Amino acid sequence: IFVKTVWEEGNSNNGNKWTTLEHKGPLFPPEYEPLPNNVTFFYNGNPVKLSLAAEEVATFYAKMLDHEYTTKSSFQENFFTDWREEMTVEEREQIKKLSKCDFTHINKYFLEKSEEKKAMTKEQKQVLKEENNKLTEEYGFCELDGHREKIGNFRVEPPGLFRGRGEHPKMGKLKKRIQPEEITINCSKGSNIPVAPKGHKWRKVQHDNTVTWLASWVENVQGNFKYVMLNPSSKLKGEKDWQKYEVARKLKLKVETIRRQYRDDWKNREMKTRQRGVALYFIDKLALRAGNEKEESETADTVGCCSLRVEHITLHQEKGGQEFMVEFDFLGKDSIRYYNEVPVEGRVFKNLKLFMENKDPEDDLFDRINTTYLNKHLNQSMPGLTAKVFRTFNASTTLQEQLNKLTTADMSLEEKLLSYNRANRAVAILCNHQRAAPKTFEKSMQNLQDKVTGICMNGKTESVVKRLEEQLKKLQLQMTDREENKVIALGTSKLNYLDPRISVAWCRKFNVPIEKIYNKTQRDKFAWAIDMTEEDFQF
DNA sequence: TGGAGCACTTAGAATGGTTGAT
């Protein structure tokens, strides 16, 4: 049973995350396996036998030949620069232009290899699976405060070419192989210290119980920290998750006051305060992200609320019969496009005009504020409140509202589930969750269309035609969602924002089995909510 | 007060596995 009192009483545990922690350390990817002699790389039409290091990097590129990445010039340039660093002096002397490199033979080799793997017998696949299970059993768990807990990512990330999202300036750079000498191990003092691979030692072994990670290293492309951490099903993560929803729940009690306050700020004599008021309004109304500053030219050019630039919004005094329209068009997290036309209050509109006065398109819209300032202000309104809490709060509130609106007791199970899906859809739209349309999208449309016409012509039964037409309609519906070949995602990301207690309560109220809405992984993650008693329910 | 460093959550793509239609 989930013990929430740990947090409520405590907070007094001085920020300690655990008392004892024991694990086996991370699992390293297999060594590089050299290509067979009959698989060749060609330069300028001539076969070239590469050194081991250069060959490995070449295979990273060769494996991606069919991917869009390899058509992008910055990917090609970054790859080629980093590849040349791995070459011997002689190789570097010889291989000077990527356009003269021919990886197709290597590419074909890997395609064949994956075909072979697919064609393996059931038994062979089973053996492979067993081996994998054994590794998971050994490395995939740790012992934290006497409990066996699942680890989220126990494998060290294998080397490869960096796949940044959107127009990332570093795409294609070589992500180097991590050595044990670069890894810091975190575990408790008296525990069995993980053993480094033969002939190696760890960078460092530490015993810091104020952090939750088991191992860490610094990645070479962007210099970011990487961590081995626990699975969401663990108690440690579950408590943190619960805590997040508790803050959102507290906001419910305060939100009207906060809204009144930021509306007041719109008429403040200080520009800074006005900007704060309008930014908060966007964060609240549109569920925008906070928008921290980012290192220019080190990352893709994406923004959130505080980092919006003048060029990202267009003001329309009147549009589509509505007054005071703001048109948003910018790239957000993961370079997902945010496009929205929103009617706003006259005061907001006037303020936006003011903020944009005498500025260039590339100037900051909210030039007097940043996320730190905003969060400091929010924290004064309510302890623990930050910009991101609004996303959790508004997503959860939307789900609850939609569920109330769309579900009735007399519905069949199927109808109830449809309502649930629709409610989730509303949240996905609010949070602008999108994913790439499946590559097979166009094709499957065409296939279906062909089938329908084919059957009609053959005079098959009406019911078959009807069923197919329904499928087609469904696809077409998805089609209308499409914007820049993205579709509204009903995937897993929404689960980060929706208080599971809302869903659990809904299931109980309408007699829907929990496994209809949560799969195994989700049930593990939300075990704390599923086990809860009635009084904990109301969001 | 601002920036670097660090730890943690959130995110879509890729991959892998299952299912259901043919």
Next chain:
DNA sequence: ATCAACCATTCTAAGTGCTCCA
């Protein structure tokens, strides 16, 4: 039995926000 569509899982990039230091 096959194959594609669907769904779950894995992977790791890309955010948020706090702390520490000058």
